[in-house]
Amino acid sequence: MINGKTKVLGVIGDPIEHTFSPAMQNAGLEFLDLNFKYLPFHVKNLSQAILGAKSLDFMGLNVTIPHKIAILDCLDKIDKVAEMIGAVNTVKFEENEDGEKIAIGYNTDGYGAVRAINEVTDVKDKKVVITGAGGASRAIAFQIANSGISELSILNRNYKKAANLSKDLNNNLDNFESNLEINSYELSDLDKELSSADILIDTTPLGMFPNIDDKPIASSEMMHENLVVNDIVYTPKDTSLIKEAKKAGCTTVYGYKMLLYQGIRSFEIWLNQEAPVDVMEKALLNTLGI
Numbered sequence: 001m002i003n004g005k006t007k008v009l010g011v012i013g014d015p016i017e018h019t020f021s022p023a024m025q026n027a028g029l030e031f032l033d034l035n036f037k038y039l040p041f042h043v044k045n046l047s048q049a050i051l052g053a054k055s056l057d058f059m060g061l062n063v064t065i066p067h068k069i070a071i072l073d074c075l076d077k078i079d080k081v082a083e084m085i086g087a088v089n090t091v092k093f094e095e096n097e098d099g100e101k102i103a104i105g106y107n108t109d110g111y112g113a114v115r116a117i118n119e120v121t122d123v124k125d126k127k128v129v130i131t132g133a134g135g136a137s138r139a140i141a142f143q144i145a146n147s148g149i150s151e152l153s154i155l156n157r158n159y160k161k162a163a164n165l166s167k168d169l170n171n172n173l174d175n176f177e178s179n180l181e182i183n184s185y186e187l188s189d190l191d192k193e194l195s196s197a198d199i200l201i202d203t204t205p206l207g208m209f210p211n212i213d214d215k216p217i218a219s220s221e222m223m224h225e226n227l228v229v230n231d232i233v234y235t236p237k238d239t240s241l242i243k244e245a246k247k248a249g250c251t252t253v254y255g256y257k258m259l260l261y262q263g264i265r266s267f268e269i270w271l272n273q274e275a276p277v278d279v280m281e282k283a284l285l286n287t288l289g290i
């Protein structure tokens with residue numbers, strides 16, 4: 001029930017109509033009987049929206065396309081990993097010692113992918129191969145580089161983008177918790193890189209509906225059975241890459257799990273309590289229709 005004590009959470013983006021987050025977040029809030037509502041907001045003027053959210057005593061926001069980078073200029077504080085990534089998808093509003101509202105930015109996208117992979121294998125000391133070098137790749141690369149892995153290879157169609165990302169990561173080596181080797185390659189080197197890899201994360205849109213036959217690899221023969229394969233595409237659930245990986249006997253991680261765990265982490269940041277994963281997963285799958 002909505003009453004005078006109801007607190008507001010939400011997601012801001014432009015457009016916002018297709019967001020899956022309200023279904024997932026409200027399912028979790030309702031299950032725990034918390035007096036919060038999570039709403040979608042179509043936002044064009046970002047700085048005014050953040051000032052408004054502070055004045056209206058919002059508890060937190062998710063931030064989606066196209067505001068994930070521009071939001072940095074509207075924040076009072078930023079988490080270390082989010083700062084390295086240079087993008088924020090979660091904002092928490094708090095009061096500082098002077099009683100002023102402040103906005104703190106986090107990035108839970110990379111966390112989402114790493115937690116999904118950690119469910120099936122401990123990423124510690126593993127060699128990770130990431131295909132793609134866009135926004136999603138960057139968030140995942142910084143998070144996983146900070147999760148105790150031993151080696152990271154970034155491969156991209158446009159090699160320059162992979163090289164730039166690898167350079168940014170290498171410039172931050174001192175901030176990571178362990179020593180690791182980070183390299184960039186052409187996408188055509190995937191076969192060679194996969195032979196010594198433990199984990200493959202495909203961040204390209206290859207295989208996304210309606211182009212469901214596309215994939216970054218030629219066939220299952222390029223994959224060995226000890227490889228863990230995560231495709232961040234979630235429609236369809238079983239992408240062409242995931243199907244080939246299953247054929248090769250690999251352990252697979254569905255793309256929707258990254259969405260799930262980025263939302264779980266946001267929930268935990270806002271509410272300082274564990275989120276009901278099963279309930280939120282069911283709601284997410286339902287709203288995605290997969």
Ligand code: ATR
Pocket residue numbers: 131132133134135136137156157158159161203204205206
């Ligand atoms: P996102 O925010 O989802 O990461 P993005 O920033 O547009 O999206 O990045 C998409 C990534 O997928 C890029 O690395 C892109 O490669 P290029 O830099 O060469 O464009 C990659 N990608 C997109 N379509 C691709 C395709 N058909 N084959 C290979 N890589 C592709």
